Amino acid sequence: MEQKNIWNKYDEETMDKVNVLSDEYRCFLDNGKTERECIDETVEMIEAAGYISLQKAIEEGKKLSVGDKVYYVHMNKSIAMFQIGTKPLTEGMNILGAHIDSPRVDVKQNPLYEDREFAYLDTHYYGGIKKYQWVAMPLAIHGVVVKKDMTTVIVNIGEDEDDPVFFISDILIHLAQEQMKKTAGQVINGEAMDLTIGSRPADSQSEKEASEDSEGEKAAPEKDAVKKRILEILKQQYDIEEEDFLSAELEIVPAGKAREAGLDRSMILAYGQDDRVCAFTSMKAMLDLGVTEKTVCCLLVDKEEIGSVGATGMTSLFFENAVAELLELCGGYSDLALRRCLQRSCMLSSDVSAAFDPLYAGCFETKNAAFFGHGIVLNKFTGRGGKSGSNDANAEYVAHLRHIFEKEDVSFQTAELGKVDVGGGGTIAYILAGYGMNVIDSGVPVLSMHAPWEATSKIDIYEAYRGYIAFASDADLY
Numbered sequence: 001m002e003q004k005n006i007w008n009k010y011d012e013e014t015m016d017k018v019n020v021l022s023d024e025y026r027c028f029l030d031n032g033k034t035e036r037e038c039i040d041e042t043v044e045m046i047e048a049a050g051y052i053s054l055q056k057a058i059e060e061g062k063k064l065s066v067g068d069k070v071y072y073v074h075m076n077k078s079i080a081m082f083q084i085g086t087k088p089l090t091e092g093m094n095i096l097g098a099h100i101d102s103p104r105v106d107v108k109q110n111p112l113y114e115d116r117e118f119a120y121l122d123t124h125y126y127g128g129i130k131k132y133q134w135v136a137m138p139l140a141i142h143g144v145v146v147k148k149d150m151t152t153v154i155v156n157i158g159e160d161e162d163d164p165v166f167f168i169s170d171i172l173i174h175l176a177q178e179q180m181k182k183t184a185g186q187v188i189n190g191e192a193m194d195l196t197i198g199s200r201p202a203d204s205q206s207e208k209e210a211s212e213d214s215e216g217e218k219a220a221p222e223k224d225a226v227k228k229r230i231l232e233i234l235k236q237q238y239d240i241e242e243e244d245f246l247s248a249e250l251e252i253v254p255a256g257k258a259r260e261a262g263l264d265r266s267m268i269l270a271y272g273q274d275d276r277v278c279a280f281t282s283m284k285a286m287l288d289l290g291v292t293e294k295t296v297c298c299l300l301v302d303k304e305e306i307g308s309v310g311a312t313g314m315t316s317l318f319f320e321n322a323v324a325e326l327l328e329l330c331g332g333y334s335d336l337a338l339r340r341c342l343q344r345s346c347m348l349s350s351d352v353s354a355a356f357d358p359l360y361a362g363c364f365e366t367k368n369a370a371f372f373g374h375g376i377v378l379n380k381f382t383g384r385g386g387k388s389g390s391n392d393a394n395a396e397y398v399a400h401l402r403h404i405f406e407k408e409d410v411s412f413q414t415a416e417l418g419k420v421d422v423g424g425g426g427t428i429a430y431i432l433a434g435y436g437m438n439v440i441d442s443g444v445p446v447l448s449m450h451a452p453w454e455a456t457s458k459i460d461i462y463e464a465y466r467g468y469i470a471f472a473s474d475a476d477l478y
Contacts, residue, residue: 005373006411007266007459018462021284022268025461026258028280029270030159033253034142035077035302035312038100038276042079042283042300046071049287051081054322057329064329067291072322077101077302077312080322081286085295089327090337092344092437094475095297096282096468097314097428098351099304102272103127103450105134105168105193107141107250112242114227119198123252124190127305128450131188137452138165139195143250145240153238158255165255166195195252201225202232254452266373266458273454275304277461278350278443285468295326296472297345304351304428314428342435346397346475348442348468349429353377353415355445355455363423368416370445375411375463379441382417384424391429393440400477401440408470411463415445438477442467 010018032038046069054072057064064070064084071081078100082093104126111122125131140158147153158165170188171179179187204222222228234240258270279300286298303313310316323341327333356369370377380398383390405412417425433439444464447455 003371003374003413004411005371006375006463007373009411018458021462021465022260022458024284025277025280026260026268026270029258029272029276032100032276033140033159033272034251035100036144036249037142038279038300039073039076039079042279043071043073045283046081046287054082054325054329058325062329063331064326070326070329072318072325074318074322075312078318079300080319081283081298082322082326083286083289083292083296084330085292087293087295089295089323089330089332090340090344091294092341092346092476092478093295093297093323094292094472095299095345095347095432095437096285096350096472097299097301097347097432098279098282098349098443099275099302099308099314099428100279100300101127101302101305102253102274102276103129103305105129105139105195105252107143107195107245107248107252109246109248111245112227112230114224117199117201117226118196119226119230120194121197121250121252123193123195125193126251130184130451131190131193132184133451134193135168135170135188137167138255139167139252140165140255141195141250141252143248145238145244145248145250147240147244147247153240153244155238155250159257163255166197166252168193169196198226198230200229202229261455268456268458268461269453271452271454273444273456274352274446274449275350275443277446277456278352278464281444281461281465282348282350282468285465285472288469289472292473294476301428308428308431314431339435343437344478345435345437346400346471346477347429347432347437347439348471349391349427349432349439350443350464350468351427351429351441352443352446352449353379353441354417354449355447355457357447363418365416365419368414370413370415372445372447372457373459374413374445375460376405376413376467377441377443377445378412378414379416379443380414382424382426382429382441384426385421388424389426389430391427391433391439391441394438397438397440397477400438400475401442401471404470404474405467407474408466410467410470412467442471 032041051069108122145153254271261267261269308314353370381390381392
């Protein structure tokens with residue numbers, strides 16, 4: 001089946017909408033480089049559209065009815081949004097589920113040290129990265145430091161033009177003979193990915209008072225003087241002590257704003273598009289929905305890049321608990337009602353797919369690859385090595401989605417993640433499928449996925465947004 005480029009599908013008026021959505025998306029990326037920042041940005045947007053906190057609704061004893069919009073934030077890293085439909089919740093929901101964590105470098109809990117008059121932060125990388133891509137480039141620090149008195153200090157250094165940036169050093173090519181003999185996975189060692197944050201020593205009191213001792217020799221330099229200056233800056237600017245790193249979550253990400261790419265401005269180049277491109281379009285689709293028959297849910301979750309584990313990952317019970325509370329506010333909670341609601345739901349696991357790259361064509365099987373400018377991607381299955389770890393969507397469900405997309409003139413393509421024995425990957429799809437609901441992966445094709453800077457096509461972003469609206473409005477297999 002022939003794949004078609006869809007750039008010429010739209011008239012000038014619609015192309016204006018494509019560019020407006022792209023501009024909004026770039027702002028979302030710039031303001032949401034961490035999970036916490038994504039949650040803050042999302043809450044601000046959805047509250048402006050009339051959403052209220054589920055916890056507030058519970059406290060006020062509010063009974064939810066058709067058209068009501070509520071949200072539940074879990075540990076400031078995951079969120080579930082609901083718009084109540086005309087049908088009972090026991091007939092299921094239409095769910096858009098994406099993740100908002102991205103590969104990065106994290107600061108360890110006891111990180112600050114000095115070595116040969118350089119100050120460093122010790123790190124541990126998060127998710128699947130090519131370590132060599134993160135050296136010798138400007139980096140920013142985002143996150144929070146929570147002090148013993150529970151005061152939260154928000155950290156965001158490296159994004160404003162007047163901010164300093166940071167870097168992970170690399171050996172110069174002139175001395176890299178041994179390094180160049182190593183495989184790509186060994187070129188940079190994980191323990192060598194420490195962040196350089198300073199090189200100027202603190203002012204020494206002994207140097208101020210006397211530059212020489214009684215024998216005419218200069219006074220010995222103060223030990224760890226560079227580290228001392230860094231601690232002075234942290235205390236002065238953030239009121240942070242060294243021990244406060246113990247209860248900090250600091251993420252190292254590429255510094256800089258999302259940019260339009262290409263002379264034709266057809267693409268977006270930015271950090272974290274896996275999977276914030278699908279998170280944004282899913283959330284935006286929720287905001288632009290009319291009244292629907294089935295209740296619609298948008299899930300934006302943490303920890304997908306490391307297996308969806310932990311209290312804020314999809315394997316936790318936070319989503320199930322939120323749906324239970326929703327049923328109670330709709331006047332019909334029971335264990336059976338919860339099970340019926342989840343099993344009868346339909347879901348798009350809104351996650352990105354690998355875009356075909358002509359420079360690495362040997363990794364792809366072109367009949368089953370995702371192409372830039374060809375629309376939203378359906379991945380019937382993911383996994384690796386014989387579909388291991390995959391959700392494999394039912395043919396009936398795929399046919400149902402084909403019908404919906406074709407009815408709404410949504411351009412879509414189907415794909416898998418590379419050649420059969422080349423690699424593979426996974427998403428949150430299999431976790432939600434564990435409830436017995438219909439689930440399929442559906443998202444935007446991405447070039448240079450998991451690199452510090454990833455590329456997407458504006459037209460694919462717009463088609464994903466349209467596809468999510470069509471699905472949320474019409475999907476119903478029960």
